[in-house]
Amino acid sequence: MSRITLSRFLIEQQRSANLLPAELRFLIETVARACKAISHAVNKGALAGVLGEAGTGNIQGEAQKKLDVIANDVLLEANEWGGSLAGMASEEMDLPYAIPGQYPKGAYLLLFDPLDGSSNIDVNISVGTIFSVLRCPDGVTEPTEADFLQPGSRQVAAGYTLYGPQTMLVLTVGNGVNGFTLDRETGSFVLTHPGMRVPAETREFAINMSNQRHWEAPVRRYIGELLAGATGPRGKDYNMRWVASMVAEVHRILTRGGVFMYPKDARDPKKPGKLRLLYEGNPMAWLIEQAGGAATNGRERILDIVPTELHERVAVFLGSKEEVETVTRYHAE
Ligand SMILES: O=P(O)(O)OC[C@H]1O[C@](O)(COP(=O)(O)O)[C@@H](O)[C@@H]1O
Ligand SMILES: [Mg+2]
Numbered sequence: 001m002s003r004i005t006l007s008r009f010l011i012e013q014q015r016s017a018n019l020l021p022a023e024l025r026f027l028i029e030t031v032a033r034a035c036k037a038i039s040h041a042v043n044k045g046a047l048a049g050v051l052g053e054a055g056t057g058n059i060q061g062e063a064q065k066k067l068d069v070i071a072n073d074v075l076l077e078a079n080e081w082g083g084s085l086a087g088m089a090s091e092e093m094d095l096p097y098a099i100p101g102q103y104p105k106g107a108y109l110l111l112f113d114p115l116d117g118s119s120n121i122d123v124n125i126s127v128g129t130i131f132s133v134l135r136c137p138d139g140v141t142e143p144t145e146a147d148f149l150q151p152g153s154r155q156v157a158a159g160y161t162l163y164g165p166q167t168m169l170v171l172t173v174g175n176g177v178n179g180f181t182l183d184r185e186t187g188s189f190v191l192t193h194p195g196m197r198v199p200a201e202t203r204e205f206a207i208n209m210s211n212q213r214h215w216e217a218p219v220r221r222y223i224g225e226l227l228a229g230a231t232g233p234r235g236k237d238y239n240m241r242w243v244a245s246m247v248a249e250v251h252r253i254l255t256r257g258g259v260f261m262y263p264k265d266a267r268d269p270k271k272p273g274k275l276r277l278l279y280e281g282n283p284m285a286w287l288i289e290q291a292g293g294a295a296t297n298g299r300e301r302i303l304d305i306v307p308t309e310l311h312e313r314v315a316v317f318l319g320s321k322e323e324v325e326t327v328t329r330y331h332a333e
């Protein structure tokens with residue numbers, strides 16, 4: 001069987017579907033290379049002294065793990081020479097990073113959650129890197145925060161790398177979703193999951209149930225119905241999973257279906273949710289839609305939201321269409 005590597009796949013996309021300008025292809029390859037380096041660090045764990053707290057905090061007031069900082073640095077270093085990029089923004093950096101003046105500047109902006117699921121690092125459970133690519137507005141040479149505030153519908157590439165039992169890169173450039181497994185012997189990402197699809201119907205949901213008392217009424221109603229099982233209004237039993245790494249939950253949903261929720265809750269009424277719109281909500285929403293699923297904030301399509309700040313939060317309901325449509329309808333009633 002001939003193996004299709006990520007590089008070969010991207011070249012094919014560029015040639016046949018004419019979807020991929022060379023600059024964007026090069027950017028995706030650079031991100032993939034950085035993820036390989038992060039994967040090695042995650043794999044070594046205690047052997048490389050990379051577990052535990054970094055002793056610093058990010059702009060969101062969260063304690064950073066050593067691997068949050070390492071992953072951020074690896075992505076910055078791999079991309080900061082410019083080339084395809086004009087700037088970057090990260091969950092772990094207060095401000096956007098404009099490519100320095102002396103370097104060639106490209107047409108794109110790269111946004112990332114360098115390490116998603118940080119609370120799982122020290123307990124050896126899957127974590128990942130989530131990324132999103134936007135076009136840099138015309139004529140902008142030093143991108144500022146305002147240039148990154150584009151709705152997710154304008155993404156030109158989005159994906160994640162999951163550091164689990166296997167390291168997998170899952171990607172969309174607007175032409176479906178494809179999954180690649182890292183072959184450690186050759187160092188290549190190999191196409192192993194072409195055309196990933198979210199089944200329309202499911203019996204599995206993911207939510208942090210410990211926040212139940214803080215939820216809004218539509219979410220209580222929806223989860224109450226799922227918990228009622230076969231004798232309730234949905235007429236079937238549901239199973240529940242909560243990894244606490246969004247990247248792992250999305251991967252499960254892209255593989256066997258399901259619905260993932262991180263709703264707005266009353267713990268901090270100022271925040272519309274826990275997850276970050278630009279680094280988590282948008283890339284995952286686009287992947288899920290490209291795989292035939294749906295993604296809303298309970299009220300509107302995530303990809304239609306016009307961001308007003310870089311580190312904006314968002315409520316997230318994503319996965320199998322039927323479920324996302326139901327919980328979204330409950331918000332409107
Ligand atoms: O600990 P909680 O409240 O269950 O939150 C889990 C959620 O938080 C996140 O870990 C946030 O990501 P970070 O690790 O990048 O901060 C999601 O991946 C996950 O879905
Ligand atoms: Mg995250």
Ligand SMILES: [Mg+2]
Pocket residue numbers: 068091113114115116117118
């Ligand atoms: Mg993170």
